[in-house]
Amino acid sequence: MITLEHIYWLMGAMMAGVSIVNARDSSNPRRINNAAFWGIYAMTFFVGSYISDLASGVLLIGMVIAASVRGLGQGKGEANSREEREASAKRWGNKLFIPALTIPLVTVLGTLAFKRITFHGSSLVDVKQVTVISLALATIVALAIGMSMLRPPLLAPIREARRLLDAVGWAAVLPQMLAALGALFALAGVGTVVSGIAQRWIPLDHPIAVVTTYAIGMAVFTMIMGNAFAAFPVMTAGIGLPLIVHKFGGDPTVMAAIGMLSGFCGTLMTPMAANYNIVPTALLELPDENAVIKVQIPTALLLLGANILLMNFLVFRH
């Protein structure tokens, strides 16, 4: 059976390759930092499942030091010129889209198929992780097609990976760090403190006030935690269930569905949701790391207002 562990070996191999290419690149003044950062990250994938929690924590702090002391850098002069790429684009034409579109197609097919395929009674892949495993397998298929089509030097994929990863830099690891921070917040009981504050300071004796507080609370708490999944249990246990459902007789299905979507409005407005809001600015080479959030804020606020109205109308509809 293919499990996440196998995919982690692949991630480890890629990160180790990125680290080695960086270590040998004398055009990057910070190459030691880069090599250490991606090298330690590679180790977390290779041995993370087997070492103690404390050892993992030490590796993590090592990565943060490598990224913070003088910071990460970037090598020079590996990307080809626009003219070269235009000539190559002319040569290959629409064939270039084949490997690119292979990734989503194989991911979707894999997600649908692997749930059904069994071999001697056991699944081919770990069913709980079928989407990420399918994505990883899809990248291998796409890479194989791309390599056989373009016939670049054998090490080209790893050099390209390192060019893109160094362009993204520490932001590549930020979503994972924030997920870990969320776990620590939960451990320290940050959620109960926040919902306690909401209950103490906001007038909650009118249904409209309660619904509005719940929806805005979901958005704000999601902005703090970076994740609506962390906000939902806290806000719903603190305000939603006791007040909207039990005190005012609201419909829990409507409340939960629209409450979660109010949280998603918060996700659009926070740098804490790094994989949606910060990573794209790095990937798209935008100088302002809040550029995507700034575009999203008007939609998020209008939609939060729409959610408050919808919940007021729908939750007490009978």
Added chain:
Amino acid sequence: MFSLIGVVIVVVGFVLRINPLLVVTVAGLATGLAGGLGPLEVVAAFGKAFITSRYVAIVWLVLPVIGLLEHAGLKERARVVVARLHSATTSRVLLAYFAIRQITAALGLTSLGGHPQMVRPLIAPMAEGAAENRYGELPQEIRHRIRANAAAADNVALFFGEDIFIAIGSILLIRGFLDQNGIHVEPTDLAIWAIPTAVCALIIHCTRLLLLERRLRRELTKKATNP
């Protein structure tokens, strides 16, 4: 109250633009200490949570093949294809992507999009190419604005499409949480009540994309007439 120290550190750190990796680490360590853990316990808890969250990073596996294709001119080709569609505009490209992304996400096909695999190599160059085609060479600031809009279209369409699919993580979470509290809800009902918000998201964001086109036209044609 002390457990909120992590939240304060994160807000201050982001406002002062200190390296977020450092900010998050300090916030995590401070939160753990404030929550009553010993120093070594905090480091261990942080390490454990980091290792359990490794699956978040798997999307980076697309980089070798995306980089290879970019080297071979994928973005340039995407621009050329859009340039040949004479009716293509930045907002039409993004509207079409938004609609496809939201509908496929509602059918559970959330992995059909994404920033590294779709937005960077295909959607952003297409949206830029459509504007270039209409208005000629673009100022850098406009290029950046179009790219940010491409990323935002992916996010909004995904968030307010996926909740219509009954087996998505958020619906499972809602159901599990309400079950623990003695309330039983059907996933299909949760999915149905996500539809009104999804329609509002479609209307609001698509209107904003149309306004984006008007703004681009105003700014870029003015520039062309008064150099």
